[in-house]
Amino acid sequence: MLPEAYLAQEFDVSRTPVREALKQLQHEGLVEIRPKVGTFVREPTRREVIELFELKESLEGLAASLLARRGDAAELGVLRRNLEDSEEAVRSEDPEAYARLVHEFHWIMVRGADNRKLVEHYERLMNQLAYHRLVIRTVGQPGRILDSIREHRAVLEMIEHKDPFGAESVMRNHVYASAREALLAEPASEQGWRDQYYVRPS
Known part of the structure; x- marks a missing residue:
């Protein structure tokens, strides 16, 4: 209260x-x-969390695409250093540091899109999602940290290759994978409903 x-x-x-x-x-x-x-x-409902992740997927996909179109933006160097620090956090077995770096990676990319309205909507979305708490829960899933680093590296490669469509696709897939892990980290009794509601068509 x-x-x-x-x-x-x-x-x-x-x-x-x-x-x-x-x-x-x-x-x-x-x-x-x-x-x-x-x-x-206020704690978001399960349905709201899913809907927020769907919006996150769209906004971050757009951000990756816009950053790729900018070419050699200063944010690319920051993203490279973030990946290096993330790999060091994994080697040091420091999930708290890794979760913080994940949060930074996504924000660097969104700000690098150079679209003020995108930043405005993304900030509101992230506040509602309480994202850092979800990342902490997700990194506890077996193998998720290594998958996350590979996905971040793939996003950065597409941006460096100035491939806006590839960058958007890889980024959206990364957010989708993160969302699935975050939802699966919740009690098993609730998973059946989510699996029906949040399954991407093959």
Whole structure:
């Protein structure tokens, strides 16, 4: 629960700006305001997580395509260093560091697309998805870290080859694979519903 009075005292402001901020967070799907009860951090439903991943797949595919069209952008060097650091995190058996680097990889690519509206929508999406927490859960799946690195490397290769269509396709497949692993990491009793709802046609 997020009490208005406590937040106002904590930030040394009146309750009015706190109330407006909470309304904005509700609009963005991050909190739920229950009249005469209080304000609570909102957890997305299973269906919402799936729908958010579908949007993530589209936005990141577009980002990879746009970055590939830019040619020798400065972000390419940053992505290369990110992959090197990610491989070192795997060798050091540091899943926390790897999860942080995964998050950075995707954000570097999105910002490298050089499209402010894309960044704006992507930031809102990632806030709703609570992505870092999902990555932490996913990297615990056997073999997922190595698959993830290979997928990141394939995306970067397509971008370096200035192949926007290839970059988009590989990126979308990577996000799809990540989504499947994130969903499969949840309790087995819920997997049947997801398998029916989130299976890509062959």
